[in-house]
Amino acid sequence: MQHPAATAPAPAGTNWAGNLTYRAARLHRPASVAEVQEIVAGSPRVKALGSRHCFNDIADTTADLVSLEDLRGDVVVDLPDGDAPGVAWVPGGMQYGRLLPELARHGYALHNLASLPHITVAGATATGTHGSGNRNGSLSTSVVGLELVRSDGELVTLRAGDADLPGAVVHLGALGVVTRIGLRVQPTFSVRNNVYLGLTWERLTADLDGVADAAYSVSVFTNWHEITSVWVKSRVDELEAAPEEFFGARSATVPTHMLPDTPVENLTEQLGVPGEWHERLPHFQVGFTPSSGEELQSEYFVPRRHAGAAIEALRALAPRIAPLLMVGEIRTVAADELWLSPAYGTDVLALHFTWYRDEAHVRAVLPAIEEALAPCDARPHWGKLFTTGAAELDRLYPRLGDFRALVRRHDPRGAFRNDFLDRTVAAHV
Structure with missing residues (x-):
């Protein structure tokens, strides 16, 4: 039996700026991880859609878009013993605007934030969005865990210490649909x-x-x-x-x-x-x-x-x-x-x-x-307008070959492949 979220088609619409109309035939709003798994496993081409604040076609596809706006869940903060930092596990569709007051209310903070608070945590970190500061890494450097649905529908979790995590954090939507993301937190300031x-x-x-x-x-x-x-x-x-x-x-x-x-x-x-x-x-x-x-x-x-x-x-x-x-x-x-x-x-x-x-x-x-x-x-x-091609990007990113290999392991059938990835990182070459 298929879930209603997996079968009800909806127009995909445009990105936030209105300069791109998504080509996807269907836009899904799953309410559970199980529904995400079913949609992903059954689609020939599928991409996750966040706050639509990308200005290029990084999140575009021809078949299925998955919005996680309805995938609700609590923010859960793990506080390990000793001096290790706490980790806040955040639902994949959550925007910073919803997350930040909740963290602050409990005395926690992130080390850095972007200019706009309405973007999703998963989308911002997947594209290397940053903030500012000589001593501050990008928003992506807060990520210490990813829970994602791969193209075969399997739910996998990567954590700090996993060899794949440094390659998977800035993933451009090429590895799977992120359903939960773990962020390093610190005391409020x-x-x-x-x-x-x-x-x-x-x-x-x-x-x-x-x-x-x-x-x-x-x-x-x-x-x-x-x-x-x-x-x-x-x-x-x-x-x-x-x-x-x-x-x-x-x-x-x-x-x-x-x-x-x-x-x-x-x-x-x-x-x-x-x-x-x-x-x-x-x-x-x-x-x-x-x-x-x-x-x-x-x-x-x-x-x-x-x-x-x-x-x-x-x-x-x-x-x-x-x-x-x-x-x-x-x-x-x-x-x-x-x-x-x-x-x-x-x-x-x-x-x-x-x-x-x-x-x-x-x-x-x-x-x-x-x-x-x-x-x-x-x-x-990665999420803004540019014309730099794959050959130049290959020169600029010394681990790009390793990233391609990571993509092939997580998405062997190319379900998350799209024109953007073909044009930039040639992920399935």
Whole structure:
């Protein structure tokens, strides 16, 4: 007997930005892991669908999409003895916006958060989404366990110490449907956010390491002609008070949006007012869920040793970039050992672009950006717009061959294969 969730077809619709209409014939909303197993085992092509906040076709397929929004479950925190960190086991479809208040209410925290809180934990960590901080790894580095349904319908669990886990965390949807994910947690902490105006390119490039290391998390916003603002997020237990001046930039005296002439009501609180980690590390309030995205996004990660050259290369392209750009953002991310993480093996500078939703012109400028950043070994964000091909990605990711072998072991029949994987990592070659 088939479960209703496995047979009721529904239109797949579009991604969050509206620039992609999913091709899947069916969209399923299973309410149990057993239903997920049945759908996956019975589908010729299947992909998991999270918050739809990817700007490319990484989650697209021709047959079946599986949304885990209805796969409910409690957040369970395991607290081992001794000094080992706690682990929060989270349902696969849970968004950070739901998870964060629950963790905070019980005195727990994650080490890092992305700009937007409405994205799913499983989707963000599967694509190497990051946050900011010289000493902070990406969101993916919190992952210490994965429970996933493989293409044969088998439910498997990977935990810390398993040889496959470093290759499976940033998995691009190629290994299975994640039904639960284990995240390393720590005691809660407080953060203040101060915004500074007037930082010059000269001061930034002369002491980029100092700027990035001046606080727990630093974001530099720009239109690539000039730096428009700097958001400096400091742990209260590490810095008693924020300075009035920041590398020559002055402290903002009113709440300031990263986009000119934009209301600030949905932003996290600024002006140095302390708040819990989940109320300050995102740029937007946890309760704020964008209804639609009149934007596109791209992002590239370069080793920190190439940071100055990468910034200068993009400044030279400012006349082409700026007319299409809502805002750019420069952040740092600490190195990790996750095979397909953009920070694999090296501390990186993240160069983010929020574009107006003009896909034809954005796609036309991406090759110029990628060519300019090629000497800097730029790795693209897996969930955003880019044109970098499989051959170049193979050069940039030394463990990509190992990842292909991992995919073939977990998905020998190619059920999770799609155009994106064929075009980028050639997962079944």
